[in-house]
Amino acid sequence: MATGKLASDYEAWKKLQALYQSKRSSYVLKDLFAADPERFSKYSVEFKTSAPAVDILLDYSKNLIDTEVLAGLFALAREANVEQFRDDMFAGKHINTSEDRAVLHIALRNPPVSEGGWDIKEEGATTGVQEVLAHMKEFSEQIRSGSWKGYTGKAINTIVNIGIGGSDLGPVMVTEALKHYSQRNLQLHFVSNIDGTDLAEVLRQCDPETTLFIVASKTFTTQETITNAESAKEWFLTSAKDKAHVAKHFVALSTNTEGVTAFGISEANMFQFWDWVGGRYSFWSAIGLSIAISIGFDNFREVLNGAHEMDKHFKSTKLEENLPVILALVGIWYNDFYGAQTQALLPYDQYLHKFADYFQQGDMESNGKTVTKDGSRVDYETGPIIWGQSGTNGQHAFYQLIHQGTKLIPCDFLAPAETLNPIAGGKHHEILLSNFFAQPEALAFGKTEQQVVQELGPKQSQNAALVKSKIFEGNKPTNSILFQKLTPGTLGALVALYEHKIHVQGAIWGINSYDQMGVELGKVLAKAILKQLPDPKDVTGHDSSTTGLIHWYQAHRNK
Numbered sequence: 379m380a381t382g383k384l385a386s387d388y389e390a391w392k393k394l395q396a397l398y399q400s401k402r403s404s405y406v407l408k409d410l411f412a413a414d415p416e417r418f419s420k421y422s423v424e425f426k427t428s429a430p431a432v433d434i435l436l437d438y439s440k441n442l443i444d445t446e447v448l449a450g451l452f453a454l455a456r457e458a459n460v461e462q463f464r465d466d467m468f469a470g471k472h473i474n475t476s477e478d479r480a481v482l483h484i485a486l487r488n489p490p491v492s493e494g495g496w497d498i499k500e501e502g503a504t505t506g507v508q509e510v511l512a513h514m515k516e517f518s519e520q521i522r523s524g525s526w527k528g529y530t531g532k533a534i535n536t537i538v539n540i541g542i543g544g545s546d547l548g549p550v551m552v553t554e555a556l557k558h559y560s561q562r563n564l565q566l567h568f569v570s571n572i573d574g575t576d577l578a579e580v581l582r583q584c585d586p587e588t589t590l591f592i593v594a595s596k597t598f599t600t601q602e603t604i605t606n607a608e609s610a611k612e613w614f615l616t617s618a619k620d621k622a623h624v625a626k627h628f629v630a631l632s633t634n635t636e637g638v639t640a641f642g643i644s645e646a647n648m649f650q651f652w653d654w655v656g657g658r659y660s661f662w663s664a665i666g667l668s669i670a671i672s673i674g675f676d677n678f679r680e681v682l683n684g685a686h687e688m689d690k691h692f693k694s695t696k697l698e699e700n701l702p703v704i705l706a707l708v709g710i711w712y713n714d715f716y717g718a719q720t721q722a723l724l725p726y727d728q729y730l731h732k733f734a735d736y737f738q739q740g741d742m743e744s745n746g747k748t749v750t751k752d753g754s755r756v757d758y759e760t761g762p763i764i765w766g767q768s769g770t771n772g773q774h775a776f777y778q779l780i781h782q783g784t785k786l787i788p789c790d791f792l793a794p795a796e797t798l799n800p801i802a803g804g805k806h807h808e809i810l811l812s813n814f815f816a817q818p819e820a821l822a823f824g825k826t827e828q829q830v831v832q833e834l835g836p837k838q839s840q841n842a843a844l845v846k847s848k849i850f851e852g853n854k855p856t857n858s859i860l861f862q863k864l865t866p867g868t869l870g871a872l873v874a875l876y877e878h879k880i881h882v883q884g885a886i887w888g889i890n891s892y893d894q895m896g897v898e899l900g901k902v903l904a905k906a907i908l909k910q911l912p913d914p915k916d917v918t919g920h921d922s923s924t925t926g927l928i929h930w931y932q933a934h935r936n937k
């Protein structure tokens with residue numbers, strides 16, 4: 379935010395606050411829909427591209443908004459210089475101010491200028507990107523075809539990605555989302571947790587002769603990843619004996635050449651990326667190697683292409699028709715004026731079962747901040763708590779609270795029009811989609827006391843408590859996102875849509891969405907504690923609770 383202001387200083391913010399206070403009771407979905415038969419067509423936008431073929435419909439009509447609120451939200455975006463901030467990102471300016479870095483994950487999905495991409499004027503971005511992509515293509519094809527051989531001459535059939543946070547969640551989410559396109563004879567595993575159980579359980583399923591370990595770490599200093607990678611190497615060498623064989627079974631994805639070579643992986647087996655790729659925005663980079671191996675490089679390129687189309691939309695579409703901007707502004711309306719604490723992501727597509735997990739990091743590590751870029755403490759809410767699960771499982775778990783609980787939970791529903799698995803003549807998909815349509819309708823329009831009484835009949839309606847328990851107040855806001863089918867291009871576009879939403883919200887709140895200082899303190903304390911764990915006498919410098927817990931652990935371990 380170039381202005382150095384708090385979001386709450388903006389005139390548009392104050393107007394929105396006043397609107398919320400004075401007219402909140404008129405934002406009733408039932409009435410808003412009754413008053414305007416055109417509401418759906420007014421408040422829905424379609425994003426359609428031909429190469430790759432992507433068709434996404436965003437219906438935001440079931441939100442507690444009217445033209446006045448929307449005008450206020452768009453005015454807020456303009457007053458906060460959202461367009462300038464967006465353009466600064468695309469121009470490679472160092473919008474990650476605390477780390478003095480550009481934010482250029484968008485360059486990773488940008489085709490070369492010769493193929494219609496635009497020029498990103500930053501640190502030779504496009505050249506390096508294309509070289510690494512070529513390396514990824516070559517390597518992934520060797521693995522998929524079986525021409526890359528392990529130390530005993532056998533082809534690789536098992537891939538273990540060792541990484542955490544952005545070096546894990548993106549590859550996990552995308553390989554799950556695009557499993558339909560995967561090469562089924564390749565087993566894919568992800569090890570992230572420092573808990574030895576994670577690695578041990580995966581290694582039980584691996585044969586050292588046919589396993590490839592991908593060590594994914596931007597910094598190559600992350601304790602969990604390096605420890606897991608060292609243990610994996612030890613396990614491998616127990617069979618392979620000769621360290622020279624590591625070259626056939628370990629590759630690294632990193633920005634840190636020194637760290638990678640010190641670990642014992644040669645530069646030739648390293649896939650480079652750059653400090654202008656944030657960890658949680660990195661599966662578009664070399665971090666996506668496991669994706670390219672699983673679904674093939676051409677499909678991986680389609681993921682990038684789909685995202686690139688969304689980038690172009692974000693960059694050049696006016697705010698009023700700009701999908702990421704709309705999602706961001708509607709989210710701010712609930713987060714900052716209605717006081718909603720969370721945002722649910724509810725994909726009605728089993729392949730997207732990791733989508734909410736992925737955006738927990740994407741959104742919460744980006745916008746979970748209390749100070750603005752110039753160090754002022756905000757006096758409003760910033761990033762929401764992101765959570766969710768695929769439908770219809772969520773319906774049988776937590777939807778009760780969304781429908782009848784005391785909390786306001788804005789929800790995004792996502793679903794494909796076409797399923798990739800039309801089993802039983804498409805019956806499953808019809809049932810799934812009927813739920814996808816029904817839930818936002820139920821949330822918006824609820825069920826009145828009168829309807830309940832009618833349903834229960836005169837006798838049961840005598841029971842006032844029963845009647846009350848069956849009322850759905852409704853007026854719960856949702857976005858519905860329908861897309862043609864879950865293709866690689868569509869997934870890329872959907873992820874870029876949410877990334878840019880996060881960007882816009884961060885811009886309005888005036889925070890730096892691209893650092894993650896909040897993860898540091900715990901890491902530092904853990905390092906100090908690790909040294910104290912062998913001997914109770916060394917446990918000093920803590921509060922009585924922490925000391926007590928450590929002492930209890932020391933007395934109980936290995937019992």
Ligand SMILES: O=P(O)(O)OC[C@H]1O[C@](O)(CO)[C@@H](O)[C@@H]1O
Nearest residue numbers: 543544545595596597600657897
């Ligand atoms: O890729 P690296 O450097 O191992 O970092 C892993 C993750 O750790 C974090 O720095 C903090 O959780 C994330 O931002 C990042 O995705």
